[in-house]
Amino acid sequence: MPSGTYEFSTEDFEYLRHGDRGLKLRVFRPRGDGPFPAVIDIHGGAWCNGDLNECKARDEVLAASGLVAIALDFRHAGDGYPTSLIDINYAIRWVKANGPKLGVRADRIGLSGQSSGGHLAMLAAMRPRDPRYVSVALPAGSPTVDATVQCVAMTWPVINPLSRYRHARRARDTASPPAWVGNIPERHDTYWKTEANMAEGNPVLALERGEKVQTPPALWVQGKPDIVHDYRDPESPIDGNEPERFVADYRKAGGSIELLYIDYATRAGNASHDPVTAFLHKQLA
Secondary structure, three states, X not given: OOOOOOXXXXXXXXXXXXXXXXXXXEEXXXXXXXXXXEEEEEOOOOOOOOXXXXXXXXXXXXXXXXXXXXXXXXXXXXHOOOHHHHXXXXXXXXXXXXXXXXXXXXXXXXXXXXXXXXXXXXXXXXXXXXXXXXXXXXXXXXXOOXXXXXXXXXXXXXXXXXXXXXXXXXXXXXXXXXXXXXXXXXXXXHHHOOHHHHHHOOHHHHHHOOXXXXXXXEEEEEEEOOOOOOOXXXXXXXXXXXXXXXXXXXXXXXXXXXXXEEEHHHOOOHHHHHHHHHHHHHHHO
C-alpha cells in the first residue's frame, strides 16, 4: 500500500436511467497524477435498504490510500432480482468506458461490498457476462468493454441468500425469537420473491452446481461472533459455517480467497478498512 495520504475530491454522476428514474454513483478521486486503480463499492441492507451514502466511511479510506472509490445506487427492494445485478454490471462497464474522465485505469478495477452488498459484488464478479446481467447496453459509440474485475473484497457478506432466509425463519419461529431476526425474512421475500430465485442468484450454490464462473482473487472479512452472517446451514455438505463452506467451494473451483476473522465488536472502522485496503492495493497494483 502506498505510503502517505492522498487528498481527494468527490463528484456525483448519473450513470444509468430507467424511465424517469435516474441512478447515480459517487466518485471519491485522489488528487494527483492518475489514472488510478478503482474499486466499485456496493452497499448492504438485505437487498432492500440503504444507498450509496452507507459507503462513505470506507470509500474515504480507500481514496485517501490512492484508489478511486466509487459508491453506487442501484435498483433493489421491490424491483426484485436480478435488477441489482443488471445495474452493477452496467456500472462496471460504464466506469471502464469513462475511465479517462474519472481518472480510472480501466484494466485495474475491483469490487467491494458489505453484507448483501458483498453477495452482490461476488455474484457480479462471478457472472460478468451473464446475458441477463448485461441486458442494458452502453450508449452507441462507447468503447467495447465487459464487466470482468480483477478482485473482490467482501465484509461479512450474505453469501447464501437461501440458507440465510431459512436460518432467519427458523429463529423467528422459535418460542422466543432473537432480536437479530427483525424483518430479515420479509426483506428476502420482498427482493427475491421465491426460494428458487434465492437458489439461482447464489454464489455458494452456483459453485456447488458446477456452474462455470469467474473466480478472481477474493477477501472475506468476517466479524466473530456473528450469528447473522456466520452460521452453519443444516443442509451444508461440509461440517463448517457458511464462510468456511464458500471458501472451500471457491478454492475447489480454482479461486484464491482469504478468510479473515476479526472481533465483531470492533469490526467497523479500521479493523475492516485496513485489510480491505491492503488487499485491494495488492491485487490492483
